Amino acid sequence: MTAISTTTVAIDYPESDGKPVGETDAHRREILYIVDTIDRFFAAVPDVYVSGNLMFYYEEGNPSSVVSPDVFVVKGVKKGLRRVYKLWEEGQAPCVVIEMTSRSTRLEDKGNKRALYAMLGVREYFMFDPLGEYMKPPLQGYTLVGTEYAAMLPDPDGKLVSRELGMKLYRDDTYLRLIDLKTGDEVVRTDDLGSALRAAEEQARAAE
Secondary structure (H helix, E strand, O other): OOOOOOOOOOOOOOOOOOOOOOOOHHHHHHHHHHHHHHHHHOOOOOOEEEEOOOOEEOOOOOOOOEEOOOEEEEEOOOOOOOOOEEHHHHOOOOOEEEEEOOOOOHHHHHOHHHHHHHHHOOOEEEEEOOOOOOOOOOEEEEEEEOOEEEEOOOOOOOOEEEOOOOEEEEEEOOEEEEEEOOOOOEOOOHHHHHHHHHHHHHHHHHHO
């Protein structure tokens, strides 16, 4: 979607909405680790930007036209630290958004946000309920077909396939886990890196 420039005066675009990162420890953990895990996955791709809980402004001159996705991925823009994301400056909307659904956000995630992301052209939208309290099933995905979202059907092993990420997504208790579509290997979560490194070292010693 192309944003229209309508302003000639300086307008403040706040960097925070004053809301917490997540409602519970599980929600905060998933937001932080999934952002970092996907970012590492695309580390070698220079024009894929991964972020989350960042103010995303989609209409120039209107600071109220803002959303803060828990996790979002944009293709076609440079990596780098941003204070906010302005659609009219970047020129690209996210291709994927993941929301960690909670008691206070579940209605908005299923309604207003879903409609907004469809309008912005977000090609894949996922909702994950870490505690399994508000959605059945706790992990749901949608693909943009025209201007509307169609529900993703799980593959034979019950996982959701993200063509945009090149991954499969599945729920493991309160964790969201990712599998590389090309290799079939689990994408090691940031919080599991220590264990993975220790296991690799043990295998290397055993091989010696």
